[in-house]
Amino acid sequence: MRDTTTYGTADARWALEARGLGKRYRRRWALKDCTFRVPAGRIAALVGPNGAGKSTLLNLATRLAEPSAGELRIFGAPADAPGTMGRWAYLGQDKPLFKRFTVEQTLRMGRELNPGWDQRAAERIVRSGQVPLDARVETLSGGQRTRLAFALAFGKRPELLLLDEPMADLDPVARDEIGSLLLSEAAEHGTTVLMSSHLLSEIEDMCDYLVVLAEGRVRMAGEADELVPMHTLVTGVTEEDALPAALNAHTVIEVRTSGRHFTALVRRQGPLQGPWQLTEPGMEEVLLAYLRSPGAPALLSPTAVPGHREESAA
Amino acid sequence: MSTLTRGATDGRAATAPAPAPARRLRGLAWLVVRQHRTALIACAVAVVLGAAWIAYRRGAMLDTLHGAGWPAKPPSEVDGNLLNRIINDLGSMGSSLAFLPVLLGVFLGAPLISADLENGTARLVTTQSVSRTRWLVWKVGFALLLSAATSGILGLFYAWWWRSAGPFAPDDWLNSPVFAVTGPTGVATALFTTSLGILAGALLRRTVVSMAGTFLVSGFALVAAEMFRPLLDSPRRLAYPVGAERPALLDHVVVVDEWFGTASGKLYGWGTCAHDSSPEACRSALGIVDRVADHYTKDQMAGMQWTAAAAFTVLAAALVGALLWRARRRAL
Amino acid sequence: MVVFRIERRSGMPAYLQIVHQVEQALRMGALAEGDKLPTAAQVAATTKVNPNTTLKAYRELERLELVEVRQGSGTFITRSLATPQTAPESPLRGRLGEWMREAREQGMTADDVTTLFDTVLGEAYPGIAPRPAHVPAN
Numbered sequence: 001m002r003d004t005t006t007y008g009t010a011d012a013r014w015a016l017e018a019r020g021l022g023k024r025y026r027r028r029w030a031l032k033d034c035t036f037r038v039p040a041g042r043i044a045a046l047v048g049p050n051g052a053g054k055s056t057l058l059n060l061a062t063r064l065a066e067p068s069a070g071e072l073r074i075f076g077a078p079a080d081a082p083g084t085m086g087r088w089a090y091l092g093q094d095k096p097l098f099k100r101f102t103v104e105q106t107l108r109m110g111r112e113l114n115p116g117w118d119q120r121a122a123e124r125i126v127r128s129g130q131v132p133l134d135a136r137v138e139t140l141s142g143g144q145r146t147r148l149a150f151a152l153a154f155g156k157r158p159e160l161l162l163l164d165e166p167m168a169d170l171d172p173v174a175r176d177e178i179g180s181l182l183l184s185e186a187a188e189h190g191t192t193v194l195m196s197s198h199l200l201s202e203i204e205d206m207c208d209y210l211v212v213l214a215e216g217r218v219r220m221a222g223e224a225d226e227l228v229p230m231h232t233l234v235t236g237v238t239e240e241d242a243l244p245a246a247l248n249a250h251t252v253i254e255v256r257t258s259g260r261h262f263t264a265l266v267r268r269q270g271p272l273q274g275p276w277q278l279t280e281p282g283m284e285e286v287l288l289a290y291l292r293s294p295g296a297p298a299l300l301s302p303t304a305v306p307g308h309r310e311e312s313a314a
Numbered sequence: 315m316s317t318l319t320r321g322a323t324d325g326r327a328a329t330a331p332a333p334a335p336a337r338r339l340r341g342l343a344w345l346v347v348r349q350h351r352t353a354l355i356a357c358a359v360a361v362v363l364g365a366a367w368i369a370y371r372r373g374a375m376l377d378t379l380h381g382a383g384w385p386a387k388p389p390s391e392v393d394g395n396l397l398n399r400i401i402n403d404l405g406s407m408g409s410s411l412a413f414l415p416v417l418l419g420v421f422l423g424a425p426l427i428s429a430d431l432e433n434g435t436a437r438l439v440t441t442q443s444v445s446r447t448r449w450l451v452w453k454v455g456f457a458l459l460l461s462a463a464t465s466g467i468l469g470l471f472y473a474w475w476w477r478s479a480g481p482f483a484p485d486d487w488l489n490s491p492v493f494a495v496t497g498p499t500g501v502a503t504a505l506f507t508t509s510l511g512i513l514a515g516a517l518l519r520r521t522v523v524s525m526a527g528t529f530l531v532s533g534f535a536l537v538a539a540e541m542f543r544p545l546l547d548s549p550r551r552l553a554y555p556v557g558a559e560r561p562a563l564l565d566h567v568v569v570v571d572e573w574f575g576t577a578s579g580k581l582y583g584w585g586t587c588a589h590d591s592s593p594e595a596c597r598s599a600l601g602i603v604d605r606v607a608d609h610y611t612k613d614q615m616a617g618m619q620w621t622a623a624a625a626f627t628v629l630a631a632a633l634v635g636a637l638l639w640r641a642r643r644r645a646l
Numbered sequence: 647m648v649v650f651r652i653e654r655r656s657g658m659p660a661y662l663q664i665v666h667q668v669e670q671a672l673r674m675g676a677l678a679e680g681d682k683l684p685t686a687a688q689v690a691a692t693t694k695v696n697p698n699t700t701l702k703a704y705r706e707l708e709r710l711e712l713v714e715v716r717q718g719s720g721t722f723i724t725r726s727l728a729t730p731q732t733a734p735e736s737p738l739r740g741r742l743g744e745w746m747r748e749a750r751e752q753g754m755t756a757d758d759v760t761t762l763f764d765t766v767l768g769e770a771y772p773g774i775a776p777r778p779a780h781v782p783a784n
Contacts, residue, residue, distance in 0.1 A: 096434025113442035183690030187697030
């Protein structure tokens, strides 16, 4: 937090930047004291159990809710600044569309309501999925509907695409197809993506940036390539029914014991030495450990800390 | 590199002018009309059918009256049954039209926003590049315009029929549907019920619930409005001596109350001394010399209609204002 | 156009798999100098790979001086790794093929062959790291 000069000025390097962000519904804080940022150009995953505050965060970004505390910036500008709406697109889990509209009319809606509309890109996405333009939305399959919703989102030419569980209700083939579509369109236009998902394997495949929420707070945020290798999976024998004291020098995220055997996911604070077997955990293992242990200390990589002076590696 | 990627670097300039049909409607206007096409068609059909029916009934009425010799013969010589039929005809069409604002509130107002909230399409539209307020203004404007046009046109046709009935139209304009249906009142009532339905939908968020709520509240409001209608203006007062013939003026005005009056202007109820063995003696003992009739004359109708319309319009504006104020402050 | 195949469970980072597959394609002659590598968007569309992963792989290949990133036009192969010995008609390759057929006829499984091959490889080229469990071939 040495440098706070970027604060208050539009800084397009950060697609999303939260400082002390909080949202209270009646007595309960759905999101509390959240501070993190997502650099532009990343495919970021928003991970957390149900009720962790993922949807609340997306609602705050899309102006469907007002923050109760702190602030949220999109490409450096406050989320509720007038010009910000055209810079992001949002796709909800249930992908609402007008059921009686045809595919063509749905795209026309996008054209009528968005000044920067890219009809060619939208039509290409629809056509490549063999979705007939004159079909009514209510006759489309789940995958086709999702594709149309994506066409609407990408037709807006967003710089930031916010997705709430985009593939939850898709069959495996459609999921693979939509996943490829999302990544290729994002690559084509340099779109930053923030997607909430429960599908950890999918996140591991698709995402290069992580924002982990639990109980309304940020547990982990940063580059997947940096965060995951900071952890080691340690297996060994317990000492007097407890974790070996030597491990306490490190941050133990999660321990599981069976008999005298223990398996611990630790964040290394220096070299790990001991009569243990060490393995490199995958992203899925690290995510699961953090999700199961909401009390573990939060971990933010330098790029994820607002105000940290660092160029975004593009 | 491929043309696709070049399109991306060119940015917004590359937006494709895809071959599209001539666009008469643009932006939110197009969306609102397309989304509420069914309501638009239903209202148009109601107007066309209603107007045609009124024109037909009016023609039939005039044919019968001409057949009965009117206007060559004075109205008093026209068959009483025929007169009753005309009054019934006008009355039943008028009652249907008086109910129209409730229908507009229930079927046009209540689902206007609640259906979008239920289907998630409110979120779809407000996450495009239009603000909540702008979207609401267009939708509410569309619904109010459609509502006003439907009730206004049908009201004009009904007034045309009523005028054609001339001396055969019922004299009691105050308690018949003609007051609520014609002129500015019909339009203003429809604006009020529609706004009520829209706000109910936005607050209750459930289409069926808000339709039911709108039905009850607007029905109640219209009954109440009818009850309090005489308060819109003060009645005129006519006094004539007891025992004298009832003035002819009173045959064609709306008499709302009758009294007995003394020379000093003190009033006694209509039933005073009615059960006395000698009513006349009883009344003269009280000093009663006059009969007094409180009544509304036809020339008061327009003023009262405008007052009623103004009241409904103010209510409608308050409801719409509340909706927009709420939308500005928080999400739908 | 090369199509990358990412083995999700191999334990090897996806970007390294892309690097290896490009190297392998270069050795086999499937890619030659001047060839254009698919864009990150194309790779994403065919294999659902994060575009930043592809770009990272290409940066690594650029560091290895195998490719050149030309701004605005794409990533191009600058150097070939193909040797005459790896071409399909080379005698060395022919003899290895013969050897494989013989091994199969004598009842050796693919795993047996791999183990034997790795052992002999280690003897012939001391000091190289053992290969990862499974490098996908394309």
